[in-house]
Amino acid sequence: MNLKEKDDANRSSAAHRIEQELLDEISVGALAPGQRLDETGLAERFGASRTPVREALKRLTAQGVLVQGEKRGVFVAEYSREQLSQIFEAMHEIEAACARIVSQRLNLLSRSEIEAAQSECIVAAEAGDRTAYLKANEAFHLAIYNATGNPYIAEIASEFRRRTGPFRAKKFASAEDLLTSARNHEELISDIFSEDSAAASRSMRDHMTASFIETLKAN
Amino acid sequence: MNLKEKDDANRSSAAHRIEQELLDEISVGALAPGQRLDETGLAERFGASRTPVREALKRLTAQGVLVQGEKRGVFVAEYSREQLSQIFEAMHEIEAACARIVSQRLNLLSRSEIEAAQSECIVAAEAGDRTAYLKANEAFHLAIYNATGNPYIAEIASEFRRRTGPFRAKKFASAEDLLTSARNHEELISDIFSEDSAAASRSMRDHMTASFIETLKAN
DNA sequence: TTTGAGTAGATTGTATACAAACCATAATGT
DNA sequence: ACATTATGGTTTGTATACAATCTACTCAAA
Structure with missing residues (x-):
C-alpha cells in the first residue's frame, strides 16, 4: 500500500469519493482541460447534496x-504551451532528482517493484491496450518515486503527474506509441540500475524531454 | 504581484480568510505542530458557521x-526528525534546482529584487527584530523563486517553506542568529550572481544543510 | 443601430438542522 | 478487581434553505 492508498483507505465520505472520481476522470482526460464543472450538476450526478461536492472541489x-474562475465557476486546469513547458521543466527537475536518488538507494525490494511495474507496461503495450497501458505507465513511474524512500519527493512527483496526466495521455494514440514508450522505459531502467547517479539523472532528463516533445505534438 | 497574491486578491470569502489566517499562524509557529483544530471552536473564533471553517480545513x-486524524480531528502537521529530514531533503533538491536556474536566468529586475529583499533582511537583523526578520527572510527566498521565471517551481518551493516554517522559525532565537543568517545570504547571493550554475547549486545545498542542522538543534 | 438599464434566472457562499459515528464515563456482570 | 455494556455528550458529514452576487437577455432611449 503506497502513501496515497493509505490515505484513501481511511476516508469513505461522499466528499472524498467525489474527489477521487473527479481526479481519475481528469487524469485520463475524460474531463477535458478548460471544461467547466457545475456544482448542482455534479450533485445530481453523484446523488449527493452540494455540500460534499463543494468540499471535493475545494480540495481539488x-x-x-x-x-x-475569477468570479465564478470551477474549471479543469488548462495550460498554454508556455505554461505546459514550465510545468514540464519543474517536473524535469523533480524526476531527474528522483532518478539520481533512486540510483543511489536501490535495494532488492525497490528493484523488483520497478521491474514488476515495467513487466505490466510491456504486457499492456504488446496487447495494444491503451487504457491498461496508461495505468501501468503511471504505476511504473510511481514505483520509481517510491524507490526514493522519501514520501515527500514521491508526493511532489505524483502531483505533477496528476496535473499533466490529461496532456500526456494524448500522446498514446497508437499501439506503436505504447511500444515505443515501454522500450524507452527499458533504457531508463538500465541507467537507473547502473548505480551511476549522473547517468540516471541524465537518462531521466532525456526521457522527460522526449515525453514533453510528444505531449506538445499531441496537444 | 506574485502568483500567490494574485490568487488571493480574487477571493474574499470567509472560507478563504480563515484559510489564510490559519496558514499564517501555522507558518510562524503560533499553531504548534500536533495541535488539534476544532471546527466549532474555530467557527466561534472567526464569527462564522462551521461550513466555511470546514471548507478552509479541507483546503489545508x-x-x-x-x-x-484517522477517525476524527484535524491536526497541525507534525513531523518526526526522520520525516523532517526527508522534507528537508526534498526541499534541498528544489532549492538547489532553483539556485541553478536563477544563476542562468538573472536579469536586471530579478537581480535588483533579490538585492532589495536582502537589504530588508540586513535591516531587520541589525535591529534584532525577530518578527521582521522572519518576514524578510521569507521574502528573500521568495525573490529567488520568482527569479526562476517558472511559477510552478516557485509554487513547489513556497509550499515546502510553508510546511517547514514553524520548525525553521525556532532557529532564530537570538539576535546573533539573525545576523548569521543574513551573512549566509550574502555568500549565497554571490554564488548565484556569479552565473556559475554549479556553484549556485552547491552554495544553496550548503545553505540548506546549515539550515537543516540549525532546525534540528532548535526542535 | 448602439448603448444602457432593468430583470429574471443561475450560481455562490453560508447558516442551521439533523442523523450517524465516535468517545469517555458510569453502571453492571463475572 | 476486572471486563463488558450502556449511556450521554461531542464531533463529523450532509441536506436544505436563504441571501448575495453574477450573468444573460430584453427592452427602451438616443
Whole structure:
C-alpha cells in the first residue's frame, strides 16, 4: 500500500469519493482541460447534496488540478504551451532528482517493484491496450518515486503527474506509441540500475524531454 | 504581484480568510505542530458557521499543512526528525534546482529584487527584530523563486517553506542568529550572481544543510 | 443601430438542522 | 478487581434553505 492508498483507505465520505472520481476522470482526460464543472450538476450526478461536492472541489482547487474562475465557476486546469513547458521543466527537475536518488538507494525490494511495474507496461503495450497501458505507465513511474524512500519527493512527483496526466495521455494514440514508450522505459531502467547517479539523472532528463516533445505534438 | 497574491486578491470569502489566517499562524509557529483544530471552536473564533471553517480545513489538509486524524480531528502537521529530514531533503533538491536556474536566468529586475529583499533582511537583523526578520527572510527566498521565471517551481518551493516554517522559525532565537543568517545570504547571493550554475547549486545545498542542522538543534 | 438599464434566472457562499459515528464515563456482570 | 455494556455528550458529514452576487437577455432611449 503506497502513501496515497493509505490515505484513501481511511476516508469513505461522499466528499472524498467525489474527489477521487473527479481526479481519475481528469487524469485520463475524460474531463477535458478548460471544461467547466457545475456544482448542482455534479450533485445530481453523484446523488449527493452540494455540500460534499463543494468540499471535493475545494480540495481539488487546493491541489491545482482545478482552477477557480475569477468570479465564478470551477474549471479543469488548462495550460498554454508556455505554461505546459514550465510545468514540464519543474517536473524535469523533480524526476531527474528522483532518478539520481533512486540510483543511489536501490535495494532488492525497490528493484523488483520497478521491474514488476515495467513487466505490466510491456504486457499492456504488446496487447495494444491503451487504457491498461496508461495505468501501468503511471504505476511504473510511481514505483520509481517510491524507490526514493522519501514520501515527500514521491508526493511532489505524483502531483505533477496528476496535473499533466490529461496532456500526456494524448500522446498514446497508437499501439506503436505504447511500444515505443515501454522500450524507452527499458533504457531508463538500465541507467537507473547502473548505480551511476549522473547517468540516471541524465537518462531521466532525456526521457522527460522526449515525453514533453510528444505531449506538445499531441496537444 | 506574485502568483500567490494574485490568487488571493480574487477571493474574499470567509472560507478563504480563515484559510489564510490559519496558514499564517501555522507558518510562524503560533499553531504548534500536533495541535488539534476544532471546527466549532474555530467557527466561534472567526464569527462564522462551521461550513466555511470546514471548507478552509479541507483546503489545508489537501495542501498537507494540516492532517486529518484517522477517525476524527484535524491536526497541525507534525513531523518526526526522520520525516523532517526527508522534507528537508526534498526541499534541498528544489532549492538547489532553483539556485541553478536563477544563476542562468538573472536579469536586471530579478537581480535588483533579490538585492532589495536582502537589504530588508540586513535591516531587520541589525535591529534584532525577530518578527521582521522572519518576514524578510521569507521574502528573500521568495525573490529567488520568482527569479526562476517558472511559477510552478516557485509554487513547489513556497509550499515546502510553508510546511517547514514553524520548525525553521525556532532557529532564530537570538539576535546573533539573525545576523548569521543574513551573512549566509550574502555568500549565497554571490554564488548565484556569479552565473556559475554549479556553484549556485552547491552554495544553496550548503545553505540548506546549515539550515537543516540549525532546525534540528532548535526542535 | 448602439448603448444602457432593468430583470429574471443561475450560481455562490453560508447558516442551521439533523442523523450517524465516535468517545469517555458510569453502571453492571463475572 | 476486572471486563463488558450502556449511556450521554461531542464531533463529523450532509441536506436544505436563504441571501448575495453574477450573468444573460430584453427592452427602451438616443
